[in-house]
Amino acid sequence: MEFDALMLSRIQFAFTIAFHIIFPAFTIGLASWLMALEFNWLRTGNPLYRNLFRFWVKVFAVSFGLGVVSGIVMSYQFGTNWSRFSEFTGNVLGPVIAYEVFTAFFLEAAFLGIMLFGWERVGDRLHFFATCMVALGTLLSAFWILSANSWMQTPDGFAIENGKAVPVDWFKVVFNPSFPLRYAHMVLGCYLTTAFAVAGMSAWMLLRHPHDAPEAKLVGARRSMSMALWFAAIFVPIQIIIGDLHGLGVLKYQPTKLAAIEGNWDRMANMPLRLFAIPDEEAETNHYEIAIPKIGSWVLTHAFDGVVPGLKEVPPDERPPVWPVFFSFRIMVGLGFAMLGLGLWSLYMRWRGTLFSNRLFLTATMIMTPSGFGAILFGWFTAEIGRQPYVVYGHLRTADAVSPITAGAVTASLATFVVVYAFVFGFGSYYLAKLLRRGPDPVEDIRGDDLGKKPKRPFSVPDEGLEGRPGHRAQPAE
Secondary structure, X not given: OOOOHHHHHHHHHHHHHHHHHHHHHHHHHHHHHHHHHHHHXXXXXXXXXXXXXXXXXXXXXHHHHHHHHHHHHHHHHHHHOOHHHHHHHHHHHHHHHHHHHHHHHHHHHHHHHHHHHOHHHHOHHHHHHHHHHHHHHHHHHHHHHHHHHHHHXXXXXXXXXXXXXXXXXXXXXXXXXXXXXXHHHHHHHHHHHHHHXXXXXXXXXXXXXXXXXXXXXXXHHHHHHHHXXXXXXXXXXXXXXXXXXXXXXXXXXXXXXXXXXXXXXXXXXXXXXXXXXXXEOOOOEEEEEEEEOOHHHHHHHOOOOOOEOOHHHOOHHHOOOHHHHHHHHHHHHHHHHHHHHHHHXXXXXXXXXXXXXXXXXXXXXXXXXXXXXXXXXXXXXXXXXXXXXXXXXXXXXXXXXXXXXXXXXXXXXXXXHHHHHHHHHHHHHHHHHHHHHHOOOOHHHHOOOHHHHOOOOOOOOHHHHHOOOOOOOOXXXX
């Protein structure tokens, strides 16, 4: 492995997007979670939902801010590190990204301030409308970004003129072959990421307090955890089905990527399902393979005698790195089935009446807090590394997309990003942990004039903004 400008630019982009993707993934789901909480508040008048909204909107605000900061950096890299990519794809991807700004980012920006600061100024229904618009904006943003990324995976609706991609059918550009299922898979993945994060954080809050603690101290965490686990139990199986359908699309449009995912070297029918192996790219074989006969063909083609392509069908320089694609996919799938297991376990705990009291289950739920983030990251590794050696599949190789810059320049910017990200995200993570440690206010604190307990700074931890105010009751030591 040579650490030239190409490799360093790839590492830099992977580093920045790996940090960035976890925050939009969280906020896409969290915006809809806030919408559900506010809807229940308007529907029932139960102050618990408004209290939960006030707590989770602080988490949303911090996560949204970190996502914006990390996302801005990536757009500059298209010009600094990947200018040849920008030159080739600019006529196609430039307008798509512009649509994301005009439709999604502007919508979020217009209503975000109302959602965060305007509840007491615009009334309940208009505030709920603003929350819905922010949630819609996050979904529109995901729509355009996934459309652009999917076009790079399965490009369509364009022609090449003078060495540049030129759109000839915008419908085919936007709704390229892999886009519908990738969008559904990603959005539902974001929702499940939020569901398991909310459930895990709520379980942590319950574990911190004794089971016989005052109900007002526990009710918010219990309700959040219950709602999140209902969502997980229902939608994890649907996500698995969507993932299976998406796999059929990969088989059709990106057979070499699929061969790398499965560690399949020779084209074959009755392919086994490889649970584990150590791919050897030089020998073009697998070592220490553990597999179930014939099941692989059935999973991939829905027929036991279905034919699966092999890596040997293409020259070595047309193959993606097999080892990271093979293992990233299995980690993603493993996390998905762990989510399914926890969702089914939660149904059993409800039936037993011990959902909030079984410490083993609460500990497992807390451990699963980052599972959605991990599944999204390793799914992204599978998709993007599996596309190699192309950045636009079949048309533009990654080596031909890099800017004519020196390795020293990329090293300097990469080192700067590492230092800055460590500071910014370290501080953001610390503040999020502080918010979560405090948890939602007890329900008894929000009855009557629930504004009397609001911090002076809307996103400060509540105790920080209330000290010294008349009538403030200090929380008991924990």
